[in-house]
Amino acid sequence: MELLKRQENWNITYTHALGEIASWFFVQIRDNAKIYGRRCAKSGRVLVPPRAFSDQTLEPTTEWVEVGPGGKIETFTIVYEPFHNLPEPPYAFGFVQLDGADTAIGGFFKGVDLADPAKAAEKLAVGTRVEAKFAEKRIGDLTDFWFEIV
Amino acid sequence: MGLNRKTAVIGSAVLAPFSGDDRSLEEILYEVSQQALKDAGLTMDDIDGIVVGSNDQFDGRAISIMAASGSVGGVDRDILSTPSAGEHAFVMGVLRVASGQYDTHLIVSWSPLEASSLSEAQRLGADPYFHRRLPLDESSAYALQAAALGARSPVAHELAEPICRRGRENGAAAGIDSSAIPTHPAAGHAHWPVKEGMMAAATSGAVALVIASEDHVRERGIECPAWVRGMGWATEAAFLGDRDLAAAEALEEASRRAYEEAGIDDPRSSFDLVELTGITPFQELIAYDALGISRRDDWKADIQSPRFTMSGELPVNPSGGAMALNPVFCTGLMRIEEAARQIRGKAGKHQIDGANLALAHAASGVAMMYQTVIVFGTNAEGGRA
Numbered sequence: 001m002e003l004l005k006r007q008e009n010w011n012i013t014y015t016h017a018l019g020e021i022a023s024w025f026f027v028q029i030r031d032n033a034k035i036y037g038r039r040c041a042k043s044g045r046v047l048v049p050p051r052a053f054s055d056q057t058l059e060p061t062t063e064w065v066e067v068g069p070g071g072k073i074e075t076f077t078i079v080y081e082p083f084h085n086l087p088e089p090p091y092a093f094g095f096v097q098l099d100g101a102d103t104a105i106g107g108f109f110k111g112v113d114l115a116d117p118a119k120a121a122e123k124l125a126v127g128t129r130v131e132a133k134f135a136e137k138r139i140g141d142l143t144d145f146w147f148e149i150v
Numbered sequence: 151m152g153l154n155r156k157t158a159v160i161g162s163a164v165l166a167p168f169s170g171d172d173r174s175l176e177e178i179l180y181e182v183s184q185q186a187l188k189d190a191g192l193t194m195d196d197i198d199g200i201v202v203g204s205n206d207q208f209d210g211r212a213i214s215i216m217a218a219s220g221s222v223g224g225v226d227r228d229i230l231s232t233p234s235a236g237e238h239a240f241v242m243g244v245l246r247v248a249s250g251q252y253d254t255h256l257i258v259s260w261s262p263l264e265a266s267s268l269s270e271a272q273r274l275g276a277d278p279y280f281h282r283r284l285p286l287d288e289s290s291a292y293a294l295q296a297a298a299l300g301a302r303s304p305v306a307h308e309l310a311e312p313i314c315r316r317g318r319e320n321g322a323a324a325g326i327d328s329s330a331i332p333t334h335p336a337a338g339h340a341h342w343p344v345k346e347g348m349m350a351a352a353t354s355g356a357v358a359l360v361i362a363s364e365d366h367v368r369e370r371g372i373e374c375p376a377w378v379r380g381m382g383w384a385t386e387a388a389f390l391g392d393r394d395l396a397a398a399e400a401l402e403e404a405s406r407r408a409y410e411e412a413g414i415d416d417p418r419s420s421f422d423l424v425e426l427t428g429i430t431p432f433q434e435l436i437a438y439d440a441l442g443i444s445r446r447d448d449w450k451a452d453i454q455s456p457r458f459t460m461s462g463e464l465p466v467n468p469s470g471g472a473m474a475l476n477p478v479f480c481t482g483l484m485r486i487e488e489a490a491r492q493i494r495g496k497a498g499k500h501q502i503d504g505a506n507l508a509l510a511h512a513a514s515g516v517a518m519m520y521q522t523v524i525v526f527g528t529n530a531e532g533g534r535a
Contacts, residue, residue, distance in 0.1 A: 003171050003172055005171075008210065014278070016278040016279070018279055022279045022280070047392075048391075049279070049280040049389070049391075055387060055388075055392075074298065074391065074395075075294045075295070075297045075298040075301070075395055076294070076297055077290055077293035077294050077296075077297060077341045077342055077343075077344075078293075078341065078342035079285050079290060079293075079341050080340070080341070081269060081285070081287075081289070081341070083269065083270065083273065083285050083287075084270060085283075086283075086284075086285055091285075093284055093285060093290075094294060094297070095294065095390060095391045097391075103389065103391050103392045104390075104391030104392075105280070105391050106280070106281055106284045106286070106390065106391060107284075108284075117342045120342075121297075121342055121343060125301065126297060126298060126300075126301030127301065141283060142280060142281075142283040142284070143283050
């Protein structure tokens with residue numbers, strides 16, 4: 001028998017509030033090309049991305065600390081799959097622990113030839129030193145900066 | 151912390167993969183629930199409560215319990231839903247029976263392929279502040295985890311292939327024809343360093359279990375129940391950059407709790423089989439370490455020996471595990487179902503003879519964020535049968 005399927009495409013727009021902490025963080029990136037973390041007074045750890053509270057100590061964070069722009073690769077991957085609203089693949093992304101931070105922040109890696117993934121992976125090896133680079137035109141989002149191998 | 155009342159799995163059913171063309175999702179949920187009840191020798195009138203685990207983004211329905219309320223028997227009954235993981239539905243159900251308020255529960259979880267892209271649906275799980283602008287679907291998270299593990303323990307890259315091969319061979323022996331499995335048309339590509347062939351492509355699945363109290367088991371004279379001897383669960387930090395991706399702290403905590411409850415001192419030598427969640431071989435290695443069945447230094451010797459094969463001292467994933475069949479959202483609950491099935495002596499082609507004590511490990515979420523460990527035994531308590 002004939003079996004039917006029904007296709008639907010919902011288009012709902014969400015407007016998420018960032019709150020004071022994430023707002024200040026992205027304004028610094030947009031206006032000053034600087035990355036900041038928040039220090040937890042109880043543990044002394046600097047959390048990047050910044051949070052209003054530590055999810056380990058459950059204490060409010062108390063202090064802004066500038067981190068980077070240097071750092072080291074904590075982990076990476078090379079992606080070949082296209083996503084909505086993201087760059088054309090392939091691209092490399094991962095997490096970098098910026099100097100002065102105790103946690104790693106996600107971002108894209110640029111300046112590495114991805115044609116041969118094995119060779120690219122050697123260049124992006126965990127522990128490799130990188131530096132955050134900022135776009136000339138910045139909008140206050142995560143894609144205002146990326147990482148390049150030093 | 152022990153359970154107030156002994157609880158056992160007394161019936162189960164799996165439809166994975168299911169055809170999504172000749173039945174609607176509701177019809178599949180109806181079928182898998184009825185099959186599990188039949189396996190338990192019960193009817194819906196014998197069921198006191200229902201817990202379902204499902205993913206709204208995959209289902210394309212907000213509050214996807216709406217799809218289940220009628221189909222799994224929830225009309226005018228006690229039914230709860232969890233969106234975190236299929237295995238969390240099991241944990242909740244066992245706790246409810248153990249509370250003494252209920253004698254029986256039906257647990258159901260499902261994972262269809264109806265979204266245009268599972269990867270995009272998974273990205274909705276990331277926070278919209280710091281991570282939504284990254285290609286952070288589950289495949290990416292598995293790859294980030296694999297790269298971190300490979301840096302900590304380079305031997306992982308060498309062991310990945312033999313682990314995959316064992317999983318696929320077990321799956322084939324258990325009757326899974328991987329070439330015939332319908333997968334998502336937009337299935338994720340390999341993400342370095344997880345190479346082509348290291349993951350089973352996402353497919354559809356539905357799983358249902360019936361659990362009952364010791365009173366119910368005794369009164370009904372139910373034979374061969376799989377007793378929940380120990381249970382533990384824990385959650386990792388949501389931000390991947392906060393975590394040590396080469397290890398699984400939450401799994402260490404979950405297994406510590408489960409082993410303590412079950413009286414397991416030496417997990418390496420205690421079990422007759424393990425059903426664990428390793429979507430990639432790298433996850434499987436991380437799970438070995440955190441579950442205490444093979445520490446990092448033992449990985450190479452253990453993988454190269456027959457230890458974890460079907461005829462070895464501790465068969466790992468007799469069913470083939472997620473390496474053979476990966477119905478994304480209910481893969482974790484399927485490990486629990488498989489381990490219980492082994493203890494009930496109903497695993498068919500891949501039954502481990504004389505299975506008395508089984509370990510089930512379920513992991514869900516971004517890079518195994520949710521970790522659950524269940525110990526099943528043929529005896530309600532005490533030592534080995």
